[in-house]
Structures are given as C-alpha cells and as structure tokens.
Amino acid sequence: MLEAIIFDMDGVLIDSEYSYFEAKDSILKDEGITVPSSYHSKFMGTSYQYTWETMKKELALPQSPAYYSAEMVKRRQEIVKRDGTKPIKGAAAFVKGLKTAKVKLAVASSSPLSEIEKSLTEIGIYQDFEVITSGEEVEYSKPEPDVYLLAAKRLAVTPQNCVALEDSPNGSIAVKKAGMVGIGFANPDYPQLDLASDFIVTTFSDLDYEKCQKIYQKFHK
Numbered sequence: 608m609l610e611a612i613i614f615d616m617d618g619v620l621i622d623s624e625y626s627y628f629e630a631k632d633s634i635l636k637d638e639g640i641t642v643p644s645s646y647h648s649k650f651m652g653t654s655y656q657y658t659w660e661t662m663k664k665e666l667a668l669p670q671s672p673a674y675y676s677a678e679m680v681k682r683r684q685e686i687v688k689r690d691g692t693k694p695i696k697g698a699a700a701f702v703k704g705l706k707t708a709k710v711k712l713a714v715a716s717s718s719p720l721s722e723i724e725k726s727l728t729e730i731g732i733y734q735d736f737e738v739i740t741s742g743e744e745v746e747y748s749k750p751e752p753d754v755y756l757l758a759a760k761r762l763a764v765t766p767q768n769c770v771a772l773e774d775s776p777n778g779s780i781a782v783k784k785a786g787m788v789g790i791g792f793a794n795p796d797y798p799q800l801d802l803a804s805d806f807i808v809t810t811f812s813d814l815d816y817e818k819c820q821k822i823y824q825k826f827h828k
Contacts, residue, residue: 651775697811717742
C-alpha cells in the first residue's frame, strides 16, 4: 500500500538550480576559474558541504568549504531577491491535490532547513507537508539514502511503501537506495539528465494521486 509521497525541493518544487549555478559561477569567476554548466550538474541534489569540499579539491580553491558555502548562500539570496522564489509550474497544485487525498507528504532536501522552510513558505505549500528533512540532519548526503530514510522514519512509514520525486541523478539514486519507487521530473527547460527513476514525467499536469498509485503499484517490489 502506498503510504507516503516524498519530494525533493530544489528543481522539483522550486526552480532554484539556475540560482545555484549562477552563484557558484560568480564565486569561481572571482577565483579566475570558469567551468561548463555540466560541471555544476553533478552536484545537484548534494549538500553544500559536499559540493564545496569536492570543488575545493578538484579546482584547488584557496578558501575553506565553509567560506564558499556561506558566500554561495549570500549571493544566491541576492539572486532570489532579484528574481523572487520561482515555483516549478504545476508543483503547488499537485501538492495541494495530494493533500486533499489525505496521503502523507514530506520533503527530503539536501538544502539547509532554513532555506527549505523559507522557500516552501514563499510558494504557499509549507503547511502541506507533515515532515521536513534536511541534508544538515544526516551524515551522508545524496546519492546516499539517509535523508529519505529519515523522512520515512519521521512519517512512521515503510520506505518501500513510498513514492519519491527527484530531478537530479544523485537524488534519483538516493531514492533507489532507499528502496522507494522513484518518479523523475525531467524539466524541459534544462538539459536532460540521466535519472535512475522508475518513471519519468516532464510536467506535473501528468500527475495526481491516482497516477502516483498506479506508478507505485507497477514498480513496487
């Protein structure tokens, strides 16, 4: 039986990936470094700490990961102030529909808890989730399943009885490792990524509670 539906946030509920790319590019530019956008894509779904620890090693950055994480947050806040928090088209209505169907809902994001609360509040769906889990609360970030398993534990549900929505390769692998049925959101506005999800959608207008039930029944093991 499908017990819960769990959402990633960045790239699934809010259109935020471009702001992370822009913030990181501006920081690297200050260090005299230019990377292709595909370089940033591999960090989608991972924690700030993991991202900058890896980038520091790979790009020989002079400052600490903590310094760059804080600087990224600062610059991204300026971008969001400029552009506003952008919801993914159809995502809020999809969540509201699931809430009406009385299915348990959670968010399992690698972003800091404060960022999750702020973003979901600004697009009007924070109150619709029973549980919020952050990458700050677990030892290992995506592609490890920790944040999804924590969400299931707090919901008091069996991980194998959950559907989880992701937009990144790292996140989709985390869902698979958690034993959940994965729905991948392949945003047509961004380059196609290699998702490990069981089922792929390109718009939330294709999804409702009944469709999630059918996907769960088809791919549940």
